[in-house]
Amino acid sequence: MAKDKPARRPRAETPKGFRDYFGAEVTERKAMLDRIAGVYHAYGFDPLETSAVETVEALGKFLPDVDRPNEGVFAWQEEDQDWLALRYDLTAPLARVAAQYRNDLPSPYRRYAMGPVWRNEKPGPGRFRQFYQCDADTVGAPSVAADAEICAMLADALEVVGIPRGDYVVRVNNRKVLNGVMEVAGVLDPADPDRFHEERGIVLRAIDKIDRLGEDGVRALLGAGRKDESGDFTKGAGLSDAQAEVVMSFMAAKRATGAETVARLRELVGGSAIGQEGVAELETIAALLDAQGYGPDRIEIDPSVVRGLGYYTGPVFEAELTFEILDEKGRPRRFGSVAGGGRYDDLVKRFTGQAVPATGVSIGVDRLLAALRAKGRIGGAVEGPVVVTVMDRDRMAEYMAMVGELRQAGIRAEMYLGNPKNFGNQLKYADKRASPVAVIQGGDEAAKGTVILKDLVLGAKIAENATLEEWKDRPAQVEVPRADLVAEVRKMLGQ
Amino acid sequence: MAKDKPARRPRAETPKGFRDYFGAEVTERKAMLDRIAGVYHAYGFDPLETSAVETVEALGKFLPDVDRPNEGVFAWQEEDQDWLALRYDLTAPLARVAAQYRNDLPSPYRRYAMGPVWRNEKPGPGRFRQFYQCDADTVGAPSVAADAEICAMLADALEVVGIPRGDYVVRVNNRKVLNGVMEVAGVLDPADPDRFHEERGIVLRAIDKIDRLGEDGVRALLGAGRKDESGDFTKGAGLSDAQAEVVMSFMAAKRATGAETVARLRELVGGSAIGQEGVAELETIAALLDAQGYGPDRIEIDPSVVRGLGYYTGPVFEAELTFEILDEKGRPRRFGSVAGGGRYDDLVKRFTGQAVPATGVSIGVDRLLAALRAKGRIGGAVEGPVVVTVMDRDRMAEYMAMVGELRQAGIRAEMYLGNPKNFGNQLKYADKRASPVAVIQGGDEAAKGTVILKDLVLGAKIAENATLEEWKDRPAQVEVPRADLVAEVRKMLGQ
Incomplete structure (x- = not known):
């Protein structure tokens, strides 16, 4: 944002001893x-x-008996000479x-x-x-x-x-x-x-x-x-x-x-x-x-x-x-x-x-x-969003309508917003998001009035063990009428 | 906490431009x-x-082109020469x-x-x-x-x-x-x-x-x-x-x-x-x-x-x-x-x-x-706690049992913890806490196995307008069996 750029790029680093919290x-x-x-x-x-922020004086334990009273606290001096600290x-x-x-x-x-x-x-x-x-x-x-x-x-x-x-x-x-x-x-x-x-x-x-x-x-x-x-x-x-x-x-x-x-x-x-x-x-x-x-x-x-x-x-x-x-x-x-x-x-x-x-x-x-x-009380499954993939750039309005319907029904959902050219990237993205279901509608499906739902939870389990007996009768992918989108996603989510 | 007290007392003040948020x-x-x-x-x-905290370098907009890069940010220098800022x-x-x-x-x-x-x-x-x-x-x-x-x-x-x-x-x-x-x-x-x-x-x-x-x-x-x-x-x-x-x-x-x-x-x-x-x-x-x-x-x-x-x-x-x-x-x-x-x-x-x-x-x-x-969407009534007053220091265990029962029933409740000598102070405290009900049990009530419930919401309304017709049939104070404490408080709270 600065107009005069420095010669070298700044380091993208959390300051030493600090951390960021995600998701x-x-x-x-x-x-x-x-x-x-x-x-x-x-x-x-x-x-x-x-x-x-408190005045160093109010914090008390760290009164400024030296030039810089930063022993144990992060402190700085105001223009009016007051020392402040976190x-x-x-x-x-x-x-x-x-x-x-x-x-x-x-x-x-x-x-x-x-x-x-x-x-x-x-x-x-x-x-x-x-x-x-x-x-x-x-x-x-x-x-x-x-x-x-x-x-x-x-x-x-x-x-x-x-x-x-x-x-x-x-x-x-x-x-x-x-x-x-x-x-x-x-x-x-x-x-x-x-x-x-x-x-x-x-x-x-x-x-x-x-x-x-x-x-x-x-x-x-x-x-x-x-x-x-x-x-x-x-x-x-x-x-x-x-x-x-x-x-x-x-x-x-x-x-x-x-x-x-x-x-x-x-x-x-x-x-x-x-x-x-x-x-x-x-x-x-x-x-x-x-x-x-x-x-x-x-x-x-x-x-x-x-x-x-x-x-x-x-x-x-x-x-x-x-x-x-x-x-x-x-x-x-x-x-x-x-x-x-x-x-x-x-x-x-x-x-x-x-x-x-x-x-x-x-x-x-x-x-x-x-x-x-x-104790296993936290750290379990993360509720990733249903990802509606983009097969056809010209039909984004329809994809956005789908996520809108899903959200209206209380289902966390998003449309893929990256470059849609490579479909594999879209599925990789859904995987990284811990998405339970991917929604796919190409030109053929649109013409037929259907959507394809991919069960990514099941997909991951099959990938772990392709011969898994218990999954064999459960399809990892179904084609359903567009009108049944919400109901079928619900079913796949076990709701 | 400091062993060597400063000559003058520190000021108890939020630093200029900062504020505290209550309740x-x-x-x-x-x-x-x-x-x-x-x-x-x-x-x-x-x-x-x-x-x-970020490094001043990462914040970017405020690169240290002067001795003290605090223009617009709160910044301080680390011992290793790095500048940090909020x-x-x-x-x-x-x-x-x-x-x-x-x-x-x-x-x-x-x-x-x-x-x-x-x-x-x-x-x-x-x-x-x-x-x-x-x-x-x-x-x-x-x-x-x-x-x-x-x-x-x-x-x-x-x-x-x-x-x-x-x-x-x-x-x-x-x-x-x-x-x-x-x-x-x-x-x-x-x-x-x-x-x-x-x-x-x-x-x-x-x-x-x-x-x-x-x-x-x-x-x-x-x-x-x-x-x-x-x-x-x-x-x-x-x-x-x-x-x-x-x-x-x-x-x-x-x-x-x-x-x-x-x-x-x-x-x-x-x-x-x-x-x-x-x-x-x-x-x-x-x-x-x-x-x-x-x-x-x-x-x-x-x-x-x-x-x-x-x-x-x-x-x-x-x-x-x-x-x-x-x-x-x-x-x-x-x-x-x-x-x-x-x-x-x-x-x-x-x-x-x-x-x-x-x-x-x-x-x-x-x-x-x-x-x-x-728009009147927030800033309405504050849910103050039911206050169990202390009439008799020796029966604090019983008063604490009362607040315990109320809380078990999902009712916000506390026992008065200040000096119980002056009963008026206890009611003033309940008022300051926006308490809806005060519970009172003196020696007489204890002997009878009862408690007195004071409806402080009603009390405040009567105080505003002592002749208020609509309140005249509603008692601002009732004596009820100790065993009915929770049920009667509930009633008074309109639950």
Whole structure:
């Protein structure tokens, strides 16, 4: 479009770390998000779509302390010196909105948001710089009933997109309980919260590695440290055996029922005030969920949920898919986490100075889509259009009338719009479009008042196995009266 | 979230020229786009969602000839020196995709795209720097059957979102016909296409102003020039009366039927080869559309369609809504254009060196939404949730069980999650949520096994007019058995 063409042609390339979505990739994701939105709507959540662009100041995490504040975000400077950036998640914009419209929004404010976010990171395999998030949050609700509601809603959302009950579990923990255990273990001093900060970090990371390192590996990290197979040494938290035992007991605190787990946690946090508060919150959440019929088959208290704990201040939750898939090396493994969230503070406070409690969940859209694909819920047959071929350029009006009739009858249909000279190309095109039926009318058929219908699904099956017994009586091609076009195409489509 | 808080609080503001969409603003747009997507799908178009970010090189129009190539786009430089930018429309990314995936995509490639685009312009009233576009294009189809198809699809799309037949018209013209007329008028020389460039520009702008200036005003601009009421003088194209007459005849060439208009245009372009080609194309388009039943009540040939002609190379089309609305000053005026498009070349050629014909349409999403709002098609009642109030903190599990039951029955419902101390606040909240029914169960009701249902829709009507006769027999509040909660709420909702 530029008048002065550059000497060399531009490269036709998606920028590094970005991707394009075609056809079913778009519609499958959309269908999944539509179903989730239906659940969110039923729970009284309202949609919010913020602008993709925020001031760097409002995003907060990335304040311009260097010349170019693009660490982690895509940012640029406006002529008036303001720095703008693409949002990196959907929570920071929610914080801005909750502050900006605080006099107009209902309180509590339940909102959901779905859309792309951008991360300025080194791209890698399966790691993109633009991806979808799907969040639901409640702002301004201090009660853990809000957390319980989010957990129930998450379970409903998973079922509505096609994850059957039994194939997932929403696991709930509480940051306060862990803090209570830390206090009992002697690595948290309520009078001096910053003390033992490094030790607690090591403990957290050790807990997070239980699946990979096993009990002995975690014990080593809680104590003096651990040497791995390669001989590398990881420094431990330096806990005594007695201290380590407290932490190990916490991780093993899960019992057969929620009530028993709660009782065990209550023992473990002993006299810690924050710990007792956390246990009471878990107990309330479990009771509220039970009252709605969400038993431990769907939502369970699980002290081993640690991921993201650093960020949260109260209840935390994670949805795990429990069915197995094969990894790259063909070994079976659990599908794993597809969503996580929890309660966090200081969201709106940055802007207004006033603390506003908030809790929410974020569903990993690509992870959940991958799960549905693994379960065969999506990725099936694509509904290609019926293709009306062009045998005679002068009779395009008649071909267009045919597609018009088919569409009127609710059948996806199109006329071949390329150069019609080579008929083979038209059939190749129909094949590429996953077309179920090709409609053909040459001069002979036109004179007779007929059309030929080619069953391309059957054709493909015969091509796979020409002697296929079951197909032998079914004609791959029929000639029918022009007036019966719609009815005969319907028949061929099995409608 | 930052540990070191800045001295002053960040401003909670949407960046200048950007906006946020709440609740119905999101769902109404989505519903409209879903319906349009349904039509596109039926026509065999496949969705494409490209990344929001493109290389500045691929966008093309804004090549970095200055230090900072941000003219019109939001752009930033990557560490590896590549400039990236947010897409400014959906056509430039299509060009990139058509070139990048040319060996994989079907040809012709029919695709639709819906999503935000970004413009780095000075914001103004109603003028945003991020807005939605909704495009459908066919790449690789040389035949004007592709243009006809787009016109028919556009008409169907308008009807499916709620613009009734008779309230819109798709007007079709052809750039080649105008070139033929220019040739006849002596301001286009096929042997030297750049000659008379300035004159043609003035002619184009004059044609575009017919609605505002009237015939005399346009004649003045075609000739010596025009002085407006304020005394300002606009230079004319300098055409003789005879030359001007050719242009004026073109603008008045529309006849009662498409066939008559075509015949008149054929007279006007005389011996101009390009003009004759353009007329033949219009004739073909009209015939193809007629064969599908799209008569001039929906799609008509109209030589006065000029907008955007500079950009296009063949057929152009514009959808105009013909019903009247009141302008800012209360005067009735036609709603006007909501979509436009046409055939363009050199789309993919920039990348591959190979010309690929393309045609497409872009619907102005915000304009069309405004039209639907003006027609009362959207913007009606919002479906707020039933709100279960909290009278007794200790019985939250029971309240949550109630919302669970309501949702199971397909009724949007939520429990009040704010501080329940002040009951008046709970009802104010329900009001803000446009809640139709509030559910109340205090200790007395719990003991009796009942709940109170408050009809908030009725309550609001009574508040408007307390003596309203028609409401007097309908109770605004009923006490019903707890077991009948769902059935009684249903009744109150009129389900």
